[in-house]
Amino acid sequence: MDDNFQTYINRVARLTLPATYQGQLQHIQSSPKFQLSGTDTPQAQPFPGYSVITPPRREDDENSAFYDEIAGWQAQVVKTLPPNMLVPVPPSSFHVTLADLIWDSAYWSAVKTPDFEPQLRDRIAQIFADYRQRTTPTHSTYWQVLGLAVRTRGVTICLAPKDESAYEPIVALRRTIYQNPELISLGIEQQYHLTAHVTLGYFAAIPELLDVNAVSDMLNHINLDWLSHDNLHSVWLHRAELRKFEDMTFYSREPDWPAIEL
Numbered sequence: 054m055d056d057n058f059q060t061y062i063n064r065v066a067r068l069t070l071p072a073t074y075q076g077q078l079q080h081i082q083s084s085p086k087f088q089l090s091g092t093d094t095p096q097a098q099p100f101p102g103y104s105v106i107t108p109p110r111r112e113d114d115e116n117s118a119f120y121d122e123i124a125g126w127q128a129q130v131v132k133t134l135p136p137n138m139l140v141p142v143p144p145s146s147f148h149v150t151l152a153d154l155i156w157d158s159a160y161w162s163a164v165k166t167p168d169f170e171p172q173l174r175d176r177i178a179q180i181f182a183d184y185r186q187r188t189t190p191t192h193s194t195y196w197q198v199l200g201l202a203v204r205t206r207g208v209t210i211c212l213a214p215k216d217e218s219a220y221e222p223i224v225a226l227r228r229t230i231y232q233n234p235e236l237i238s239l240g241i242e243q244q245y246h247l248t249a250h251v252t253l254g255y256f257a258a259i260p261e262l263l264d265v266n267a268v269s270d271m272l273n274h275i276n277l278d279w280l281s282h283d284n285l286h287s288v289w290l291h292r293a294e295l296r297k298f299e300d301m302t303f304y305s306r307e308p309d310w311p312a313i314e315l
Contacts, residue, residue: 054231055224055247058217065211065248069200069276074269077203084206084255086301087140095140095257097300102156103173105230106296107288109304111145119286120147120251122198123210126279127253130201130208133271137258139208143302147251149196149212151223151293152230154241163240176235177295178311184229190314194219194290196249200276208272209250215287222315223247226293251288255301291315 056064067073087095107113110120124144131141154173155163163169196212196219214220224247230236231243279285294312296304306312 054243055227058214058220061220061247062213064246065202065213066199068202068211068248071269071273074201074203074272075265077205078263078265078268080205081203081256081259082206083257083259084140086206087255087257089137089258093137095137097302099300100157101297101299102160103154103295103297104150104156104304105152105154105177105226105293106304107149107151107290108292108294109145109296110147113148115291116286116288119288120144122279122286123147123251123253126201126210126275129275129279130253130272133275134268135258135260135263138256138260139254140257141254142252146302146304148304149249149251149288149290151290152227152243153245154230155239156298159240169239173236173239173241174295174310176233176239177230180230180233180236181293181311181313184226185313188222188225191218191222192291194222194315195287196290197287198280198285200280201253201272202250203272207255208253210253212249212251212288214249219290223249223290226313226315252301 086098086100088098089095110116113120127141127144131139195215197215199211199213202209202211227243227247292312292314294306295310296306298304
């Protein structure tokens with residue numbers, strides 16, 4: 054289901070263009086992941102599930118300089134947009150999702166089976182073991198920033214592999230995950246093409262009369278300004294971990310949960 058290398062580059066690069074911003078901004082929606090609930094600041098709402106992700110920023114010293122830059126982009130975007138239009142996620146939670154697994158209503162349905170969660174952990178552990186038998190760590194999975202992207206319910210930083218050798222290990226891992234019959238039997242299947250990104254925040258209080266052209270121009274200005282910086286850091290996708298989340302602000306794991314070096 055995932056693209057080949059060149060198709061991925063072409064598709065994701067289009068997401069960072071001003072024309073795409075204008076089109077997307079006409080269809081944005083408030084995210085149910087953050088809502089106004091008696092305070093002036095939108096609050097994170099329950100949205101539980103599991104994903105395979107890179108270590109969050111708070112635990113990833115290898116990528117601290119990269120995530121510092123992403124936090125700068127985030128602060129500028131939030132400041133530029135109308136108040137409470139974009140709710141920033143905590144920078145400590147910045148990460149790259151390598152494979153979505155299960156979330157929200159599908160998660161609530163699955164956990165009615167008492168042994169669902171231990172089964173999920175066991176099967177991801179076996180998947181990681183199978184993947185390691187067929188591959189060796191390359192230590193070269195460096196991805197770089199393509200630019201800002203406006204999605205239906207939030208704003209992200211899109212990423213592209215530095216070369217095909219950085220792309221193939223991620224796609225191969227996803228293939229190993231999503232084609233595993235035992236994982237499929239738990240109700241987990243691939244629902245999205247890979248679009249590697251770091252989420253900056255989610256839409257909440259969208260102005261009724263949003264000036265789409267002005268917002269698009271402001272985002273494009275931020276984009277061009279940051280991309281003009283010399284020596285932008287890349288992110289090293291060096292480790293994949295099974296993580297659980299209760300909402301979009303924190304991703305946890307126990308020490309014995311499956312993880313694999315990439």
